[in-house]
Amino acid sequence: MEYKNPVICGDFPDPDVIRVGEDFYMVSSSFNYSPAVPVLHSKNLVEWEIINYVLNELPFEKFDKVRHGEGVWAPSLRYHGGKFYCLIPFPDEGIYVAETDDIYGKWSLLRPLLTGAGYEDPCPIWENGKCYVAFAFVKSRIGFNSRLAVFETDEELKTTATDYRIIFDGKDIAPKIEGPKIYRRGKYFYILAPAGGVKSGWQVALRSQKIYGDYECKVILTQGDSDVNGPHQGALIDLDDSGERWAFMHFQDAGAYGRIIHLQPAEWVDDWIICGKHEGDGLAGTPVDGGKYPVDIKTGYAINPSDGFDGGKLSLVWQTPANPPADMLSFKNGLRLNCAYYGGGGLSDFPQLLLQKVYYRNFAIKAKCKLNLLNDGDEAGFAVFGKEYAYVCVVRRDGRNYLEIRKGEIGGGEDETLAKSQPYNEDYVTFQLSAKHEKPNGLTFKFSFGGSAFTHKFYARGGIWTGAKAGIYARAESESRGFATFKYFRVTCTDKRVNPD
Numbered sequence: 001m002e003y004k005n006p007v008i009c010g011d012f013p014d015p016d017v018i019r020v021g022e023d024f025y026m027v028s029s030s031f032n033y034s035p036a037v038p039v040l041h042s043k044n045l046v047e048w049e050i051i052n053y054v055l056n057e058l059p060f061e062k063f064d065k066v067r068h069g070e071g072v073w074a075p076s077l078r079y080h081g082g083k084f085y086c087l088i089p090f091p092d093e094g095i096y097v098a099e100t101d102d103i104y105g106k107w108s109l110l111r112p113l114l115t116g117a118g119y120e121d122p123c124p125i126w127e128n129g130k131c132y133v134a135f136a137f138v139k140s141r142i143g144f145n146s147r148l149a150v151f152e153t154d155e156e157l158k159t160t161a162t163d164y165r166i167i168f169d170g171k172d173i174a175p176k177i178e179g180p181k182i183y184r185r186g187k188y189f190y191i192l193a194p195a196g197g198v199k200s201g202w203q204v205a206l207r208s209q210k211i212y213g214d215y216e217c218k219v220i221l222t223q224g225d226s227d228v229n230g231p232h233q234g235a236l237i238d239l240d241d242s243g244e245r246w247a248f249m250h251f252q253d254a255g256a257y258g259r260i261i262h263l264q265p266a267e268w269v270d271d272w273i274i275c276g277k278h279e280g281d282g283l284a285g286t287p288v289d290g291g292k293y294p295v296d297i298k299t300g301y302a303i304n305p306s307d308g309f310d311g312g313k314l315s316l317v318w319q320t321p322a323n324p325p326a327d328m329l330s331f332k333n334g335l336r337l338n339c340a341y342y343g344g345g346g347l348s349d350f351p352q353l354l355l356q357k358v359y360y361r362n363f364a365i366k367a368k369c370k371l372n373l374l375n376d377g378d379e380a381g382f383a384v385f386g387k388e389y390a391y392v393c394v395v396r397r398d399g400r401n402y403l404e405i406r407k408g409e410i411g412g413g414e415d416e417t418l419a420k421s422q423p424y425n426e427d428y429v430t431f432q433l434s435a436k437h438e439k440p441n442g443l444t445f446k447f448s449f450g451g452s453a454f455t456h457k458f459y460a461r462g463g464i465w466t467g468a469k470a471g472i473y474a475r476a477e478s479e480s481r482g483f484a485t486f487k488y489f490r491v492t493c494t495d496k497r498v499n500p501d
Helices: none
Strands: 002-004 016-020 023-027 036-042 049-055 076-080 083-090 094-100 111-115 119-127 130-137 147-154 165-169 181-185 188-195 202-208 216-221 234-238 246-253 259-269 272-275 290-292 329-331 335-338 354-357 363-372 379-385 388-397 400-409 416-423 428-438 442-449 455-460 469-476 483-493
Touching: 016 076, 016 234, 023 076, 036 083, 049 083, 076 119, 083 119, 094 119, 111 119, 111 130, 111 147, 119 181, 130 181, 181 234, 188 234, 202 272, 246 272, 335 469, 363 379, 363 469, 379 428, 388 442, 388 455, 469 483
Parallel strands: 216 272
Antiparallel strands: 002 290, 016 023, 023 036, 036 049, 076 083, 083 094, 094 111, 119 130, 130 147, 147 165, 181 188, 188 202, 202 216, 234 246, 246 259, 259 272, 329 335, 335 483, 354 469, 363 428, 363 483, 379 388, 379 469, 388 400, 400 416, 428 442, 442 455
C-alpha cells in the first residue's frame, strides 16, 4: 500500500508521536483553542482519527477571553510505567503535566513542573529512577532563544523543579533551535530538533553519552529540491520492538492550510538517524512525496469534518477560541447556539465562535440554520477565520432580518460591512462556501446564501500560529433569548474537480 504526503492535510502544529504496542498516538499544539491538546490515534502512521483532548478547557482564568496565539505551545506525549504523560507548556505560565492510564478517557488535572515565563517544547525521558525534561526558550518572553536546557524531576513527575541547566547553544551552528524531542538508543542520548525557523529551517540531531552533554550536532533533514519548506518540528517513532525500523513525522507550514503533517522514512547510519530520502552516505535526507505504509495494515481511519448535530454532542473536530460558557449550546432538533451577548467589537474577540480546521485543499461547505432571532442585534452566521477573516450572517435590525457580509482582522476593531440585502423573510438559511487551492499554499473562497445570488469572494489567511478555520456562531448586541439551530455542517472534498497544480 502506498501513501502520499501530507498524510494529514490539516493544521496539527508541533506533532509528537509515540507507539504503544500496535497503536500510535499523536498530540499537537492547540494555542488558545478549547478543548486543548488534541489526541489522535493510528495503526499505521498514515490514517488518523481524533479520539480525545487532554484538556476540556484551558486552565487559567484569562482564557475565558480570546487570547490569540497564547495557550498551549508544543506538548509532548510519553508512556511510562503504565501511564500516559502529556507535558504541556504555556509560554507565560510554565511547563505542566497531565496523566492518564486510559488515553480515551479522562486526564488528570494539570500540575506544575517548571513555573515562569519563556519555556516551551518540553519532552521527558526516564533514566535511573528520575525523569529529565528537555525544553527550549521563547525569546519574546525571556529575551533569548537558540538554546536547549534540561531540568530534573522525580519518576512520577510530581516534583516541581526550581532550576535548569543549559545543555546546548545553537546560536552559531543551529540558530533558532527549538522543539527538542529526547530519546535513548544504545550508549547515546539523542535530541531531534528543528533549527533555522518554521518556514525555511531544517532538522538536526544532537547526541551525547551524558544527558547534560557535551552534544555533537548533525543536520539530518533539509528541504533540498522538494516543495516541503521547513521541514519543521516532529517526532521519531520506532515501528516495532526490533529497534531496526523507524519513521519520522513533522509539520510543514502551508500558509492558510496551517501546519500539515508529513511522514518520512528514517534510518540509522553510523549511529545517526537520517530522515527522508538519502544516499546512505550519512548526509542529510530530503522529504519524500510518499512511500509504502510503514505498517502493512489499512484501517480506514479518517478525520471527518462534517457534523449532523444528531448525536447529542459535538464532533471532536470543533473548538472555540476561548473557554466557552456552559450555556453556549444545547441539542434539540440540531445544534442550538444561543445568541450570546458579546459587548460589541469584532468577531475576532468572540469566545463562542465554533470553529474547525481546514482538512482538504479544495472543498465546499453547506451549513443549514433555522433562525430564531428575537431582538435587534441578534445574529447567526458562518465564518472563515484567521488574522483576516470574513463572514456571512443574518442579523435582525428594526424588527426585520437582513443578510450581511462582513470582514475584519484580529486587533482591527470594528468589522466592516461589505454588503447588505433587502429584508430576509425566510425561517431557514443555508450558508455555503466553495474553496480552492492556489499557489503558493493560498486558499481562495466564495461565500453564498442558499437560494440567493448574494455572494462574495475572499482570500483566506492563517491565524496567529494556526491555519484558517471555518465555523458558525450566534451572538447578540444585548441580553437576548434568541438562538439559531444548525441542522448540519457538511464538508465535501472537491480535490478531484480541480486540475492539479
